[in-house]
Amino acid sequence: MSYDTVRETDSTAAELLEQERARQNDTLAMIASENHVSEAVMKAQSSELTNNYAEGYPGERYYGGCEVADGIEQLAIDRAKELWGAEHVNVQPHSGSQANMAVYLAVLDPGDKILSLDLTHGGHLSHGHPANFAGQVYEVEQYEVDPETGYVDYEGLRETAESFDPDVIVSGYSAYPREVDFERVQAAAEAVGAYHLADIAHITGLVAAGVHESPVGVADFVTGSTHKTIRSGRGGIIMTSEEHADAVDKTVFPGTQGGPAMHNVAGKAVGFGEALDPAFERYAQQTVDNAKAFGERLQERGLSLVSGGTDNHLVLADLRPSHPDTTGKEVESALEEAGIVLNANTVPGETRSAFNPSGIRAGTPALTTRGFDEDACREVADIVSEIVESPTEDTVADVSDRVDDLAARHPLYD
Template sequence: MKYDRVRGVDPEVADALEAEVERQRDTLAMIASENHVSEAVMEAQGSALTNKYAEGYPGARYYAGCEHADTIESLAVERAKELWGAEYVNVQPHSGSQANMGVYLAMLDPGDKILSLDLTHGGHLSHGHPANFAGQVYEVEQYEVDAETGYIDYDALREHAEEFDPDIIVSGYSAYPREVEWETIQEAADAVDAYHMADIAHITGLVAAGVHSSPVGIADFVTGSTHKTIRAGRGGIIMSDEEYADDIDSAVFPGAQGGPLMHNIAGKAVGFGEALEPEFDEYAEQTVENARALGESLSEHGFSLVSGGTDNHLVLVDLRESHPDVTGGDAEEALEDVGIVLNGNTVPGETRSAFNPSGIRAGTPALTTRGFDEEDCRYVGDLIARVIDNLGDEDVKAEVAEDVQELCDANPLYE
């Protein structure tokens, strides 16, 4: 993949772009929120729509010349409705966080109460962390997973809701390896007359393919990212019943943002179209099987998995028992040196900090896109264990780096 036109006007940027393509080709992307989109999605995102302002919605724009933008956004919306079975869809949010902002702005007043999962237990910044707008505008309390089991304690969540009396309960997580009981959380929300927002940013593709249960039709609002397991254009999405459509539309535009990124919406439309093909269901199923194989491999090497395993696309490893002197940051750095790119992550009962956590999070969406199967992912688990077991051994790292390169060569990306 070359950037000849860019090189003609800006060789420094062209060098960095081409180097990034090589980095992706020659490393294993295992950050759970990352994936590799198709070249068709990238072409759509790099299209002439980057030139077009289209404030408003299809058929009701504030600028002329939006007929083709209307066609593409309408396709993205209709395909999303088919994928997730939603009555109403807004595809304009620039990110999953802005999708969450759209719901908050539509349904809450400043000072209203949010009950959400603690960040160190697998939640997300936009669910109410004090460093994020949500934590600064609203009153937030947070529930936790059971530190012993790694599972959400739904009874404790309901008790917390009854004590706190929130206006909205947030479910859906960024580092939770188990299937979510949407109905149980909805019951807790109903019991205190609260809204329920399910953030499926990580599992949009798994939900679309039916390999994870869906909150659509259960939760009042479903938000998500469109570039993780769904492999579409980068951005966010909001789904709900039709009764909330006007409020959400107004909260997204003009409430939270101005002109939509129409080139990204084109990428969403193309990616959603790809996800409607039967091959995508096979991909999603393989992603989950690969995560299970990866977790089994790491467990066999003595690593402790939060909750004991996984039901979805990621595994969360607590290093404190098997490698008490190794932090998640240590592991992340050593693994990146050999071409395995994942992230240090907090774990339930964290005794360090988000900047120097006790765990690592590893996902299989991008590996599966490259064609990896269970055997490959077990082998990747072996390589991860070998590096962490021999932290600081440069000979081991050199050998593992060669093994990683062989895996990349056998499963080429963007040929």
């Protein structure tokens, strides 16, 4: 992919874009929420649909000239229905967080109650953190993971639901390495007359491929991101039943946004098409297998994993048991210097600031897209372990060539 046409009009921007392409080629992306889309998805996202204003929905637009936009949006909807088995799909949200906002607005009034997982235990800002709109508009109570096992405390969730009497219970998380029991959350919601919102932003692709249980048809609403494990156009998605279809559509447009980003919807359509290929199921399973191999090697090297392992695409390591004086930010910074990009993360029972927490979170979706297998992920785990043991410039210098070799053996974009 060339930026020559950009360079003709803006050499500064072209240089920055080329730097980003080089950065992605030469480093190993292990941010659990990141992935690498195909060149076909990137091409769709830079299409002429970026010029199109398409307020409304297919067949019901407020402007003319939307025949093609109708076709591409309906294609994305139809493919999403086939992937996840949903009755109704809205592909217009600009992000997973905005999808959550639309669901809240569809069923809640200001001051209504949300029950969700605590952020430091693996939840997400849009589930009711006080810095987020959800925590400012609604009353929020939070449940936690069991401090001994690292698994969601479903009994505690139900007890809290019975005492708090929420209007919505949120499942689905941003730093939880275990499979989610959506049925148990649904049972807790039904017991107190609450809606159940399952946010599968991180595991959208794993659910589509059948390597994680699906909340579609279980929860009242399912939201997700379309650019993480699903590798499609950047944005969000909402899935629900026909019963709630009109309410959701109205809170997406005009409730939370104007015209959809049709070029991103095109990327979603192309990416969903790729996910319908049987090869995607192999990719999703390999992503999980790679995360397991990566996590097991970290444990062999003495690191402690929250919940003792992983069932999905991410690993959450707690540095306190083995390296109590080392913070996640120290490790994150040293690894980035070496060419591995992951993030510092809070862990259950966090004793430090969220800005300099005690854990690190790593994911395998992007590595798997590059063709990494279990052995390659074990090599990465060895490098990460060495940095954790000694996050110094000397260690960075020692491991950088190995990172370069791994990146070269698994090329990304030309």
